Every structure is written in structure tokens, then in C-alpha cells.
Amino acid sequence: MGEDQAIQAQETKSFSLDDFVYERTLSNNANRKVIFTLGKCHEMPAIVILEKISFTDEQFNGTDDTSSILKNASLEKIMENDIYQNNFCKVDSELNKLKATIIYPATDKHISKYSEQNIYVFNETPELYKSVTLPCLEKEQFNCDWVYNVLEHRHEADRIIIEDLDPEIGFMLLPDLKWDGVTAETMYVTAIIMNRNIKSIRDLRECHLPLLENIKSKCLTAIKEKYGVNSNQVRAYFHYQPSYYHLHVHFNYLKYDAPGIFCEKAHLLNTVIDNIKMVPNYYEKATLSFTARENDKLCAAYKSIAE
């Protein structure tokens, strides 16, 4: 039993902020306006992630609501010079809500994931995947229980946007944990495949093309219908390495710079499909680059090869 399962198997009382005792800040991302804090709740480790939410176009669309937001606000001057001034603006608390993501009980792996640390890039050949990455994953990976809870309708069933229950080409599409589910400007939904035997893009072969095409066409249609975002304004991609080794596709609004969209981690769904069409076992043969954080076991394993 891995550390994740061991912790989850313990009896845990439910999380409440009243019982949360802050211990330290794991990291503070000024660009994203998100802070990752660690503490204890009922003696168990808990991570509280607080994020300032973006403005929405709706809030500032020139209606009476917009004027009332500003009329009810007050300014606190920072500086003034000629025609220029800087102020803090205090607005209604509704406009100041934070998104709070809780991980409880948190494992050491979660604590490591959200801690400030150096990050390194490695090149994974097919041989290194088999000899280093795979054994490391088998020992050390995030528990995918939340994925199975979704696939079995135990949790988040009311959030499912569309589902296709076919065991080979089916998937469920739902709002991602990283999204508040309402702010259209930061739309982020995830398609989780029904098949439990595909860990990552590394496992994808020609026989999976119908699965990928099915996800692409149905999810893009559903996103258009539900959120009004056209397929040419959606970024659809995989992560390599992912945190959770059960294949899933990330979909987000193109104008939103979601975490993990950079070239060292994101693989566009279209490119993946095209690579497999050209070379059916592309992902069996390719050298894939990936990044790992200093505290990850995978990072230590790859660093030791390089030394």
C-alpha cells in the first residue's frame, strides 16, 4: 500500500478552516496570485491553496451593476503626481472572493508538488522510460482514487458536462479542480478516459486513434454548447509527465495562460493525433522531454544517471 492509500485509509474527520492550524507557506506565486499553505487539521497535514479570482467581462460590461461596483468602492491613495495617481481600491467583498482548494489529508508528495523548488528538464528515451521512469512510477505516484470516483459517479457526478461510457473510446468531461467552474475567462475542463490501462501519452498507439478523435470531436462540441467557446479558441493538450497516470486531456480557453501550458510539459491533442497517424508507434519510439522538481524521486533517479 502506497503512502497515499495508507493516509486515506485512516479515519479522518472532515476539514474545516476553524480547525486548520497554519504552519508554513509552501510557495507564493505573485504572477498567478496564488499561495500554497501547509498546516494541520485534526493533527493531519492539510494544504490550503488560495487564489485571487479574475475579473469577468460580465462584471464590467457597462451595465448598472458595473457602476454600482465602483460607486460602492472607496479609494485609499498611494501616490499622486501631475495627472497620475495610484490607489488601493476597496470593493464589495463579493468581488473579492478567493478560490480555496483544500487537499486533506495531504501526503508528502502533495507537499513536495506545491513547494518552491528547483526544476530540471530531462530527456526520456524509450529505454529510460522502461528502466527508470516506469519502475519509479510504480513505486511513487499520486493515487488516482479521485479519477475512479468520477468514472464510477461517486463524486462530482453533477458536474459532468458530457460522458461516453464506451470502455474503449469513452470518457467523462468535467470542470477541472483548478477552475472555479464559473469564470468563463479561465475556463478549464478535463476529459478523463474510461479505459484504465493507458497511463500517459507514452502508452498511446494507432489503436487509440478512435479514442482520441472521439474525445476531440465530442468535447469541443460540448464546450461550444455549454460555454460558447469555439473550437479554435480552445487549447486541448496532454501533460507529460502528468501528475496522475490515468490518461486525461486538458481543455482550456486559449486566452487564459493556464498552469502547465509551456512547451516542456504540454503536448497538443492535435499534434499527438497527427504524430500517431504518421508513425503508428510514435510514442513508443520517441524521446520525450519532461520536467521534474528537485524533491521528486524521478528527478533524483534521472540526475543520478547524468552524474
Ligand code: M7G
Ligand atoms: P495532470 O497533468 O496529471 O496534473 O492533470 P497537473 O496538471 O496537476 O500537473 C490532472 C488534472 O486533474 C489537473 O488539471 C488537476 O487540476 C485535475 N484534478 C486533480 N484532482 C485531484 C481533481 C479532482 O478531484 N477533480 C477534478 N475535477 N479535477 C482534478
